[in-house]
Amino acid sequence: MASFARIFLLGKYRDSEVIPSLVQLATSLQNWGCDLRIDARYHSQFPQLLSFVSLSEAVPGDLVIALGGDGTLLSTARELAGRNVPVLGINMGRLGFLADIAFEAIGQTLPPILAGAYVEDRRSVLHAELWREGALIGSGLALNEVFVHKGCGESMIELGVQLGSRQLYTERADGLILSTPTGSTAYALSAGGPILTPELRALLLVPICPHTLSTRPIVLPDHLPLRFKLIAARFPAALSLDSHSSFPMVCGDEIHVRRANCDALFIHPQEQDFFAILRSKLHWAEPPGED
Incomplete structure (x- = not known):
């Protein structure tokens, strides 16, 4: 069978x-x-x-x-x-x-x-590295998101973000989420980001409570590496990968993120439909209720 x-x-x-x-x-x-x-x-x-x-x-x-x-x-x-x-x-x-x-x-x-009788579903994976004064402190894979945040501190952190060779921005916020399309329906969605369909070759950068209110989530190509630098933090910040591993950060630390050279492979029933799942489990695009 x-x-x-x-x-x-x-x-x-x-x-x-x-x-x-x-x-x-x-x-x-x-x-x-x-x-x-x-x-x-x-x-x-x-x-x-x-x-x-x-x-x-x-x-x-x-x-x-x-x-x-x-x-x-x-x-x-x-x-x-x-x-x-x-x-x-x-x-x-x-x-x-x-x-x-x-x-x-x-x-x-x-x-x-x-x-x-099934369909294959390949999902992109992120590879993140934490560097301190030229030394590799830790690394790991993330299927949902790479999350840089203020840790247990009460104050915002300041992060510089670089996409490829270009400076994207410097932002003061509670943190930044770099999400795959898979993770766009997880923490990134709760933080106000858009939903990305799984087959997109893209990444989603979502600020958490940014100091500059004009800073909004942005969709980026996933073939370019990203670099985050912790510029200022009153307390130790943290790097989290899918919430399964966490690394403490100090000022001057850099996070290097790229799309990994491997994918995650899922299978689903043949009748599986991404948009049907959005409607049934996230109540996405529900029509307004009757008065």
Whole structure:
């Protein structure tokens, strides 16, 4: 039945509530004849006849199924970025914008996907580096956004922003969000940015509470590198990547960001529609209610 060599199954880490759903899904996948592998962290929860592996063993031709919310899906996709291993999200969270399959519907939705009826969805990834006095302090990948912010301080920070070889602006604000199209429906949207469709090769720069009220979100090409320099801050600022890793910053630090040389690969049911998801989950473009 399956068009994939092996199925890797994992769930939201440290969430005991996901275990019964993992067990139920694992049983269904085995009944459907899938060659199943379980995340080794759940070894004690499953019968010994199952194979327990690390996600690092997944190769092209395999499928990774992640149960949880969008955070679980993002962390899984970051780990697999560039390895050409698709990720399928089963929503166990609140919104589930990326993990678009409801757990209650897996009996109807999963068999066609396992038989090869699905669409691929490649998403751009950002690579960010933090530099201090010529030394690399830290680096990482971001699927949603690179966020530079004032940390725990109460005062604004001042940032210089450069796009390629050109100076974009110097801004005092609570922070700046550099978002991929995937992240345009996340924090950047809450901060007032526009929605970018996933296939766009673009980035979105959104200021957080800027001192200059004329500063507005701007859409930029993603083939040019960006550089942020922390010019002034009364307290240590911070660099956050998808909220999964954070680095403290001091004045003079620079952040170098470019589109990574790898993409994240998702798969969805064939009937998946980005605009339908916007309407159903974000209530986008809803008609006005009747009086």
